[in-house]
Amino acid sequence: MPSEFSGKHVTVAGLGVSGVPAAKVLHGLGAHVTVVNDGADERARAQAAELEALGVTVRLGDGTASGSGSAAGLPEGTELIVTAPGWKPTKPLFTAAEQAGVPVWGDVELAWRLRGHGGRKAAPWLAVTGTNGKTTTVQMLASILAAAGLRTAAVGNIGVSLLDAVTGDTEYDVLAVELSSYQLHWAPSLRAHSAVVLNLAADHLDWHGSMEAYAADKGRVYEGNQVACVYNVTDRATEDLVRAADVEEGCRAVGFTLGTPGPSQLGVVEGLLVDRAFVEDRHKNAQELAEVSDVNPPAPHNIANALAAAALARAYGVPAAAVRDGLRAFTPDAHRIAHVADVDGVAYVDDSKATNTHAAEASLAAYEPIVWIAGGLAKGATFDELVAGAAKRLRGAVLIGADRALIREALARHAPEVPVVDLDRTDTGAMPQAVQEARRLAEPGDTVLLAPACASMDMFTNYNKRGDAFAEAVRELGA
Template sequence: MSDVRYPSPQPSPRSPQPQPPPGAAGFAGRRITVAGLGVSGLSAARALAGLGAAVTVVDGGDGPAQRERAGQLAAEGIGTRLGDGDTLPAGTELVVTSPGWRPDSPLFAAAAAAGAEVIGDVEVAWRLRRPGPDGRPAAPWLAVTGTNGKTTTTAMLASILRAAGLRTAAVGNIGTPIVDVVLAEDRYDVLAVELSSFQLHWAPGLRVHSGAVLNLAPDHLDWHGSMAAYAADKGRVYHGNQVACVYNADDPVTEELVRAADVEEGCRAIGFTLSAPGPSELGVVEGLLVDRAFVQDRRRTARELAEVSDVRPAAPHNIANALAAAALARAYGVPPAAVRDGLRAFRPDAHRIDLVAEVAGVSYVDDSKATNTHAARASLAAYAPVVWIAGGLAKGAVFDELVRESAGRLRGAVLIGKDRHLIAEALARHAPDVPVADLERTDTGAMAEAVRAAARLAGPGDTVLLAPACASMDMFTDYKQRGDAFAAAVRELATG
């Protein structure tokens, strides 16, 4: 990758030219099977049927929700097959899968045997991009992936782009289904795209303007099969990048993914770090977010982008998110003032290091979104002393390193959920003096008991932190319901 300067990639308007119908070359008239009746599956099925494809949607479930959605599709002339997600419909030429379907699913083995390609909704959207009625090229994609922080970084990026006066949307693994966005009549200047490893796995043709891998830690290994396969799928976000590959200079694995990527001539490697940045990096100097990548003389000068206090909350991992978002925005030509204004305007979603209340001098923080050890480590590093509420479904994770690194910050721990014994064992090995409340309850009242137990362990100046390091589905519908239960229990505690 050459370290070269390049002009702002904003396209110039040109005269309108006739365009073929969107998707006509790749989808019209084909027999397509859509795997999954979730949000992305419904979006893909409707879009492909609207383009003239013969669509059948298959789903292994056959409950009320699936039947209701199947009825909606039937009214639109789209066929469905419930209760059997393994058998490939006869004549299928292409399979479009929802992100959660594992690569070793029998449906995909049958597709391979039939010579049918398997892609995801992101790849469909990529192939459906088209110029606007004024002849301008399709909106470029600025893509974000990583083990943790994807949603926050993508939302920050969209806020920065809006502050620059650009028409944008946060899409992909966040917000409106990306197929709907690329087919919408409303045109965008640029898209902020969150991509999971699942989505990247099924998007072989993706070639974005600029992409970022925020961090990399073991996750979803049951789906990918190995850490190497997981990393390789994350690294797909860099392949074919046109302007910048943004990597975490504090996480060497992300730089290795950049080095392995096949990019367009002139594409640059741009690092971000919580330390003072080197040339071609963004970083932090004396409470300022600074840019040494997109300046005239990056060897000797830096440009102030924002203050650390402009990032809310200003936890270390969230500052890293802000730097990554700023790097992608700067790669697109966004001015420094828009970075500052966009970060100031940004408000994080709930359940991401969210201060719920302060009760008797103790802060209660909801980071239910910390569903793996990497996210929990970042959350724990932001507070001290901490009474830690943790546990749930471990998804194959081990907790020794997390506990060993965080032991000095712990005032106590409250453990909940199916795999809490794994955390208890790690605490016994690496933090034997930390008091532990081990709760066996798994009913809806368990979180209230956990908050009361944490309150007994905490003192003024402490933080009770819900950062479970585990998935939630053993006790809750999702991490949001878990966080809501925590917030409700804290409010109950506050009212006595």
């Protein structure tokens, strides 16, 4: 059966984990596909060869689509652009598209529109976004849904293509979907069953242009929600996004909090995760969902993630026992507040995933006292608020990376009594030295915490490699 894309001229902007599946799907649906890509490295050439073998046109090093044979900056005849999420809205390609009246979708928008294609079941989406905690929350949610006996998968901005989920052979009952602000920007018609914005802090402002634009793109996740808009009670900005959203009649605002929950909220009471939103007579009743000890690890921000996941699952009708069983079955990814080892009475914890100040703040709040290993690429961040909030918890600090001086200066202003070791090096060999210095500063009962508050690319390929280096250095301590 011909699809709406048969014979349509579609330009795919960018290769990578989203562009290649999009090009393949569109080609399979009968579209005339042209892929444009900024880079022409070895990986791009390999991906281009794979697509060209199928009959897809690929232009490497032509990410602006402004070369010969294009009109108004667009490949000739373009009727639709499907873009990789990381491409900035200011790209000349998109300016030309706007001028020509050509719509621009992201791969998430394409996946949303292909739900139910070919007679497949159009599984509802439970959507998760926020500055930090998205992946953990989505994985917790998928674990809870699976514990309820539902066919599900954790998909979206976590390395699993949504296009594969909606067009593949497996039919799902419901999908747990992680969405970045980039993806939401390019997904104008997305309408989730229920969604959550976990938190909001300044991030990716170079892409969005302002905090207001960043927040607005996050808030798109609430548009058209059917059952529940879940928000963070302690982060007023997330509630404001709910208030601004245009939702379906009957959709409810549901809060989550680490404190005692009010009506229409989930929270914590005497070591229990409880639900006062999805119960009869929520003004008087509450439902026990799980114990705090069922959350792995039971750090405050991770308990918040668990409550958000539970809220989405309960919105979908999952029973309380499945929340408990799903949380117990969940194993967090590496480098997310992962306990590496205890050496001489000191705990060593790897939170290399804390690549911005908001994530590091949550990590630092989970332990006391702390010898803090921090630093890397600041990405324009400032550290005064982070350091001021954590100062009383710090036994000492060991600084690494290109922008460590920014953290050192914040420590001098807000925690002048905290001893600081400034390692004047940005090679990978700095990590073993940092761990040795942290060991020297630590006392039994302390936690040595790698929570860099910075990106890793000045020293390591990614935050995973940074965390691996930390863990290996810790293991050498106990050898």
